[in-house]
Amino acid sequence: MTTIFDRVPLDQLRRRTSEKWRHYPPDVLPLFVAEMDVPQSEPVIDAVTDAMRRGDTGYPSGHGYAEAMASFAAQRWDWTVDVAGTRTLPDVMTGAVEVLRLLTGPGDAVVINPPVYPPFTSFVRSADRAVVDAPLGSDGRLDLDALDHAFGQATTGRRRAAYLLCHPHNPTGTLHTAEELRAVGELARRHGVRVVADEIHAPLVVEGPDRFVPTTTQIPDAIALHSASKAFNLAGLRSAVAVPGPDAVADLARLPVIVGHGVSHLGAIAQTAAYRECGPWLDELLRGLAQNQQLVSRLLADRLPAARWSPPAGTYFAWIDLRAVPAVRAGEDPARLALVRGRVAVSSGPTFGAQGAGFVRLNLAASTSTLTEAVDRLARGLGG
Numbered sequence: 051m052t053t054i055f056d057r058v059p060l061d062q063l064r065r066r067t068s069e070k071w072r073h074y075p076p077d078v079l080p081l082f083v084a085e086m087d088v089p090q091s092e093p094v095i096d097a098v099t100d101a102m103r104r105g106d107t108g109y110p111s112g113h114g115y116a117e118a119m120a121s122f123a124a125q126r127w128d129w130t131v132d133v134a135g136t137r138t139l140p141d142v143m144t145g146a147v148e149v150l151r152l153l154t155g156p157g158d159a160v161v162i163n164p165p166v167y168p169p170f171t172s173f174v175r176s177a178d179r180a181v182v183d184a185p186l187g188s189d190g191r192l193d194l195d196a197l198d199h200a201f202g203q204a205t206t207g208r209r210r211a212a213y214l215l216c217h218p219h220n221p222t223g224t225l226h227t228a229e230e231l232r233a234v235g236e237l238a239r240r241h242g243v244r245v246v247a248d249e250i251h252a253p254l255v256v257e258g259p260d261r262f263v264p265t266t267t268q269i270p271d272a273i274a275l276h277s278a279s280k281a282f283n284l285a286g287l288r289s290a291v292a293v294p295g296p297d298a299v300a301d302l303a304r305l306p307v308i309v310g311h312g313v314s315h316l317g318a319i320a321q322t323a324a325y326r327e328c329g330p331w332l333d334e335l336l337r338g339l340a341q342n343q344q345l346v347s348r349l350l351a352d353r354l355p356a357a358r359w360s361p362p363a364g365t366y367f368a369w370i371d372l373r374a375v376p377a378v379r380a381g382e383d384p385a386r387l388a389l390v391r392g393r394v395a396v397s398s399g400p401t402f403g404a405q406g407a408g409f410v411r412l413n414l415a416a417s418t419s420t421l422t423e424a425v426d427r428l429a430r431g432l433g434g
Contacts (some may be wrong), residue, residue, distance in 0.1 A: 223362020
């Protein structure tokens with residue numbers, strides 16, 4: 051059965067000029083960066099095209115984007131977002147840094163959960179904040195004992211501190227439960243740590259028993275960052291919205307107005323259309339992701355049986371444990387072997403933190419033929 055990912059031929063994809071298709075030579079199959087191999091949704095194409103034809107390429111105004119996000123949140127997660135308390139920002143990571151600056155001072159600490167999205171470390175350090183690790187548990191879930199210890203370390207000397215939470219977690223695809231979030235909130239309150247949640251992958255939850263639970267519904271003084279860019283393949287048309295919990299509204303209101311000056315009007319137009327009109331497109335995408343998860347599970351079992359991977363609840367990534375592969379046991383980086391020998395590009399596990407050694411992250415948002423070829427190349431590169 052074909053999916054939405056099978057509609058754009060590989061030769062057409064290779065005419066794209068984004069990082070995914072220009073970073074490596076043409077003989078490399080790219081499955082590393084977070085871009086999806088899909089046709090863009092028609093409502094987004096129409097919205098951006100109409101804006102260009104009208105010359106509507108100025109500065110953003112009003113709350114239309116936040117209102118669209120709130121409507122989407124109500125439909126998808128039964129979450130009531132108070133639009134008046136939100137702030138529109140240029141993108142999620144820029145927004146996260148500005149919120150961290152709001153809640154902490156230079157030299158203060160920010161706790162993260164490696165293995166985690168690499169910009170968490172680089173952006174936090176660029177903001178003159180120290181990084182404190184609270185690694186995920188061996189089951190890929192939040193380790194509350196590790197968080198308790200990290201929060202204590204981060205607040206040594208009664209300094210302010212924050213916790214940058216990734217939900218759903220990238221690269222593992224783990225969805226944090228309401229119980230886990232409440233436990234995090236209790237720990238944070240006990241230590242005086244503020245929670246900032248990157249929820250950019252929230253719409254990308256495949257059908258199953260797990261549901262996305264917004265962080266601010268469980269941690270009232272948290273601030274969450276949302277965007278349609280990942281779920282609707284709009285990385286080049288960025289925009290984001292910061293949503294405060296009920297006890298953080300006054301904090302977010304203190305964010306300097308200038309922080310929102312970098313918002314792209316066309317980005318907001320595109321993402322507003324995605325949130326308001328592209329629900330059916332997203333549902334089709336999620337069905338395709340579920341099929342691709344099943345496909346890659348079968349392929350790995352058949353062609354690289356030493357690999358260990360469980361399909362995630364969220365994101366469009368496969369976080370694959372290759373530590374049992376002989377070459378990896380001998381100390382080789384599986385991503386390097388995959389690239390050099392197999393000519394397939396995947397993300398190297400250690401870039402997500404030391405805990406990622408022996409792992410790779412593979413992008414599942416690709417066609418049946420591309421994923422089949424990618425696993426073949428991965429197995430060839432690793433000697434599987």
